Amino acid sequence: MSVDEPRLRRTKEALRVFAEQPNVFAPEIREAILASRVIKGMTPYDVHLAIGAFCFRVMADPKVWGEAANPWDVMWAQTQHPDQSEILLLFDSAS
Numbered sequence: 667m668s669v670d671e672p673r674l675r676r677t678k679e680a681l682r683v684f685a686e687q688p689n690v691f692a693p694e695i696r697e698a699i700l701a702s703r704v705i706k707g708m709t710p711y712d713v714h715l716a717i718g719a720f721c722f723r724v725m726a727d728p729k730v731w732g733e734a735a736n737p738w739d740v741m742w743a744q745t746q747h748p749d750q751s752e753i754l755l756l757f758d759s760a761s
Contacts, residue, residue, distance in 0.1 A: 672718050673702060673718075676702075676714075676715050676716070676717075676718060677700065679715060680696075680699050680700065680715045683715070684696060691712070692707075694707075695707065695708060695712055698712075698716060699712060699715045699716045701716075702716055702717055703716060704716055704717060704757070709744055709745040709748075710722070710741050710742065710744060710745065710753060710755060711742065711745045712745075713755055713757065717757050717758075718757075719757070720755045720756060720757035721755070721756040721757070722737070722741060722753055722754060722755050722756065723737075723753070723754040724737040724740045724741055724751060724752070724753050724754075725751065725752040725753075726740045726751045727740075727749040727750040727751040729749070729750065730749045730750075730751070731749075731751065740753075741753055
């Protein structure tokens with residue numbers, strides 16, 4: 667697999683999602699995703715589309731999630747239903 671293959675795969679996924687849900691992504695978020703940049707205001711899914719893999723830590727909003735909440739569920743839910751959960755994303759990127 668070449669170095670560019672993961673980026674091309676993410677770009678293809680992003681373009682598909684942009685076409686399927688044209689009103690979900692703000693223009694500045696679309697632009698950053700396609701440029702493989704991370705900017706303030708991105709959801710975890712936006713970051714995934716922009717740069718790929720990352721590590722994360724979740725501090726779930728106790729008003730929404732129980733003590734045994736699955737961190738993956740909390741993190742991905744923030745895209746469609748943001749709450750007061752805190753998510754730290756660690757990634758390797760030039761942006």
